[in-house]
Amino acid sequence: MTDPTDYEILLNTLDKAENGPIIDEKEWDHQYISQTVQELVQKYDISWATDDPMVPWDDDFADRVYAAGLEMALRTGVYCLDTKRQMLWKRGELEHILKRTPRQVTVGAGEDAVTVYSRKPDDSTRVAIFGGPWGVPVTEELYGPFIESYAQEPVFDLVENATLLSTHGRQIRAASPWEAVAGWQEAQMALEAIERAGRPDIAVGCVEISTTEVGELAGSTYGGYRPTDIHHAALISEQKTAYHQLIKSVHFAHTQSFSETYFNPMYGGYVGGGPGVAIAIVSGMLLVKASLGGTFCNTGPTHVHLDCSTHPDLIVATGLAFQGLARNTDLLVSPFVRPTAGPGTKEIFYESAALTIATVVSGASLIDCVQSATGNNTLYSSPLEARFCGELSHSVEGMTRKEADPIVKKLVNKYKSIQGERLIGKPFTEVYDLESLQPTPDWLDLYESVCEEFDQEFGLSVN
Amino acid sequence: MSDWESKQKQFIKDILAGDEEAAVSMARTSLEEGATPVEFFENCIAPSLQDVGKRFETLDIFLPEMVTAADTVEKVNSEVIKPAVAESQAGESMSLGKVLLATVQGDLHDIGKNMVGLMLKVNGFEVVDLGTNVPPADIVARAEQEQVDIIGMSALLTTCLPYMKDVCDFLEGKGIRDKYPVIIGGAATHPEIAEEMGANTHGGSAAEGVEKCKMLLGKL
Secondary structure (H helix, E strand, O other): OOOHHHHHHHHHHHHHHHHOOEOOHHHHHHHHHHHHHHHHHHHOOOOOOOOOOOOOOOHHHHHHHHHHHHHHHHHHOEEEOOOOEEEOOOHHHHHHHHHOOOOEEEEOOHHHOEEEEOOOOOOOOOOEEEEOOOOOEEOHHHHHHHHHHHHOOOOOOEEOOOEEOEEOOEEOOOOOHHHHHHHHHHHHHHHHHHHHOOOOOOEEEEOOOOOOHHHHHHHOOOOOOOOOOEEEEEEEOOOEEOHHHHHHHHHHHHHOOEEEEEEOOEEOOOOOOHHHHHHHHHHHHHHHHHHHOOOEEEEOOEEOOOOOOOOHHHHHHHHHHHHHHHHHOOOOEEEEOOOOOOOOOOHHHHHHHHHHHHHHOOOOOEEEEOOHHHHOOOOOOOHHHHHHHHHHHHHOOOOOHHHHHHHHHHHHHHHHHHHHHOOOOOOHHHHEEOOOOEEOHHHHHHHHHHHHHHHHHHOOOOO | OOHHHHHHHHHHHHHHHOOHHHHHHHHHHHHHOOOOHHHHHHHHHHHHHHHHHHHHHOOOOOHHHHHHHHHHHHHHHHHHHHHHHHHHOOOOOOOOOEEEEEEEOOOOOOHHHHHHHHHHHHOOOEEEEOOOOEOHHHHHHHHHHHOOOEEEEEOOOHHHHHHHHHHHHHHHHOOOHHHOOEEEEOOOOOHHHHHHHOOOEEEOOHHHHHHHHHHHOOOO
16 A cells, blocks of 8 residues: 555545546547647747757747646646546645656566656666567467577567467456457566576566456556556546546556656647647646656657557657656656657668657656657567667767757658558568578668667767 | 628538528528528538538548537528428428447447537538447337438447447347348547458548448448
């Protein structure tokens, strides 16, 4: 059981879902979200042009984005889909929650423990690397080797899971006994994989198959995932929650589990374009912390047509939002690196690098990398692109935003015109040797050539 | 510039601005000047909405503006076009067809499904939107009740795919599978999954979903 103050916060949050004003969902989307964002974009003068910096270094600009996001969080709150009620926080409540945020947290255990720090813009503090296939669908027979191939990468401080396509040959059906079976199977296979990789106590992102609370409760009970792992819950776009997510947060509190809670606003959706997304990220990170707890707060804003988080406007929006959050809170925030390109392509490195650099210099505490080819294609992910992100992250620790800006601009120019082509590349089975769990020579050569390019063009030592 | 071209240009401005009064007024004036409701629909409403859909595809406009445009046109249709059609007893339908949309059981994500619904509307379809987390039996029952032409289902999560297949199985079990073409979409889906579960087709994007619906009804 957590201490009374934390527990009281949790109970108060649950109360809000039962007692807030009743609102129609369409009204929520159109008036509470869309109109509020549009108004705040104007009020706080949040805008940028295509030739403006892609990694702005204007602190006043970042603070305005934060102020707009804070106002949005306080005015709108969160919509509970089960009760159709608006969950609202008073300024004092939100400030209290933020004040209780630790400036550093150690996750995992034993020799695999790692400390994640709150960081500021232009900070040289070490950034943590959360590597994994991030929900990419995978078959049962390849699940173990797939996760093991990630866990063996020394640059990863934490390792994330993939999504099982079946369990014991059966379809996995949300909120059914099969979700419980899959939760158990995932935990067993993931924990065996990290054991084989020689990192038995590394923190594992879980429960990936947990569409509802069923998978989480099944996969993290006795013998399954551990409190030292990183458990997930999310706000649904835009700023919505549901009982099953709140149940997960109750479970995290009772088991004193670490968690990463996330929210992905939609670029081109109800929050509009880049400036609206920047405000929505700040608002969402504050509200995901308030409503679901969360040791870490993550965002991967999503382009409505491309599904990626690496569109040029999203690089600016995410960086700005992170700067605002880092300058005004101690939240441990992470970007979700989700490129359109996949393994076996050069573009996956460019896309991933642009967002990684922009967010490391803007104050990200950890980097969630990489949901390759937007995560929708079975087995289209490999550890090498995440290794690249991890190494790159460390190479830009201490770099200023102003120094990062021209690099990010050049990287974006390398991919922005072809994102629509969706270069999904090749599956894991074609870019990795399944016996040695090492990249194929072709894939490794491409990686090394890009590392060389980064060294020559940007002076960044990646490999 | 022809009269219809200039009207359409103004109509687009009005619907994007959500100026219901101006849009309704233009429709009324056009009918008073001798245009039939079908002519106004075909020369002004339909091309304007297609233009709005294309602007959203390129993100020259965002979802809220498309919602505003669709809602404004709904007002024009309900206040001017439909009454005029009923009065003239032309009996001519201006709808390409009626599509039932639902995010299936277990899934609460609705933005993708809403985008498809709007794109269908702006391209001339009627849409019956059942919302999110809809059980298979409810989808089949409402399809029968509403006499829809197509059943469209969305899922973001792989664990919700079995509920899509249930709909195909339920239709089969009731002996009405051929009555309802089924289209699926969403991040968890792809063409092979559609084929495996017995759906007729797959929409990889909102725009492609519209084209596939037209194809299913032989209107492409």
